[in-house]
Structure formats: structure tokens, C-alpha cells
């Protein structure tokens with residue numbers, strides 16, 4: 579009886595492991611081809627790779643890689659890094675306090691040396707990043723690079739896209755001017771009208787001040803708790819989450835044997 583039970587479990591495991599979903603997430607690409615190298619061997623390989631920034635040989639189609647990807651993913655990483663650096667400088671002069679946030683912005687623009695340059699670089703790069711991530715997604719779609727074995731990386735990409743948009747949205751509130759205040763009031767009111775979890779939405783089960791919108795706002799309307807929450811999300815949580823996911827995204831590209839084409 580015990581034997582039969584074990585065999586049944588093994589059979590079910592075999593069936594599950596053959597499904598596309600399992601292969602996409604845990605399949606050969608995650609652990610299968612992994613051949614551990616000795617520490618010395620892997621160190622030497624690492625050094626060799628750094629020394630030969632350009633490979634000795636490449637495939638015939640390899641030189642078309644630029645017009646295949648247009649480096650849209652690479653440019654998104656570049657914009658992300660630029661945002662991290664310019665954002666770190668802005669943090670020196672910005673305090674997420676409703677009484678000083680706006681005047682901090684004015685100081686950055688008119689008093690701090692190179693402040694206006696750094697701020698505008700941060701703002702324009704943010705717009706560019708949203709645009710380039712969307713274009714990168716379009717390229718991946720048009721070249722069919724979302725197909726097996728890259729399905730999981732497509733899903734990771736979608737999460738990265740949502741996080742890019744959330745980073746933009748949370749940053750929008752920080753100048754604490756009228757545009758930011760009302761923009762975020764309107765944006766977050768979507769949560770208030772969400773079904774079931776929003777206080778004013780259809781089938782609402784939660785009271786005003788205790789619904790999903792209030793978690794984001796830290797109250798019933800945009801105020802000091804909102805500014806602090808958005809600041810922490812914008813400057814810490816979202817960038818750290820994105821950096822981790824990007825590492826995973828790149829590792830999965832390597833595991834899939836590199837970018838999908840051209841052959």
C-alpha cells in the first residue's frame with residue numbers, strides 16, 4: 579500500500595514536471611545545465627572574460643545584434659543607473675516633509691550648484707526610461723522572444739514594467755506642488771473605487787479609512803503620511819526591488835543561451 583502511494587506521487591510529479599509551466603519556472607534552464615566549476619577554474623574564467631571584453635569569434639549574424647535589439651533593454655538599464663545616481667544627489671537636499679518639500683525643490687532649482695541640471699536629468703531620464711522599457715517590450719514581442727524557453731523572463735519583464743510605472747507615479751508626488759497633489763489624489767482614487775477592496779467601489783466590504791486606498795495614502799486623503807510612504811517607495815523599496823529583478827532577468831537571459839537572435 580505504502581509502495582503504491584509512493585509510486586502514485588512519483589507519477590504525479592513526472593506529469594507536473596513535463597508541463598510547460600513547470601519547465602518555464604524550474605525546468606532545465608534553472609538547474610538542469612548547471613555544471614559547477616572549481617573555484618580556481620571559475621575565477622580564471624572570470625578574469626579571462628574581463629580581459630577579452632570582445633570575443634575572439636562571433637556568429638555571422640552576430641553583428642546584426644544591434645539592429646535586432648536596438649539595445650533597448652541595455653538602454654533601460656543605463657537610464658535606471660542614471661536615475662539612481664541623480665536621485666542620490668537629490669536626496670541630499672530633499673526632505674519628505676509637507677512643510678519643506680516644495681521649498682527644497684525650489685532650492686534645488688535656484689540655489690544648489692548644478693541642482694537644476696541634476697533635477698532635470700532625473701526627470702527627463704525617468705520619462706525616457708518609461709518610453710524605452712515600453713519599446714523594449716515591443717521589440718521582444720515583435721521578435722517572438724517571449725516564446726519558450728523565455729516565458730518566465732517575459733513575466734519578470736512585465737513586473738519590471740509595472741515597477742517602472744510605479745516608480746514614476748510615486749516620484750510625481752514628491753515636488754509637493756498643486757500638479758503633484760491633485761495628480762496623485764486622482765490617481766489613488768482609483769483604489770477607492772476598486773471592487774470589494776475600495777470603500778466606494780462595487781461590493782465594498784471595507785470602510786473609508788480602512789480600505790486599500792488608505793493603505794497607500796496612510797489616511798483618507800493625500801497628506802504627510804502619503805508623502806513619506808511615496809518617498810520610501812520611490813527612493814528605497816521600488817529601486818531595490820527592480821535591481822534584484824533585473825539581476826534575475828539578466829541571469830535568465832544567460833541561462834537561455836543569450837539573446838534570442840539573430841542566428
Ligand code: HEM
Pocket residue numbers: 647649650651652653654655658711714715718721723724728731732733734735736738739742824827831836837838839
Ligand atoms: C526595467 C525594465 C527592463 C530592463 C532593464 C530590461 C533589460 C533587458 C536586457 C538588457 C535584455 C537583453 C537584450 C536587449 O537589450 O534587448 C533583455 C532581454 C529580454 N527582456 Fe527585458 N528588460 C526590462 C523590461 C522588460 C519587459 C517589460 C519585458 C516584457 C514584458 C522584457 C522581456 C525580456 C525578454 C523576454 C528578453 C529576452 C529577449 C531575447 O532573448 O531576445 N523585459 N531585457
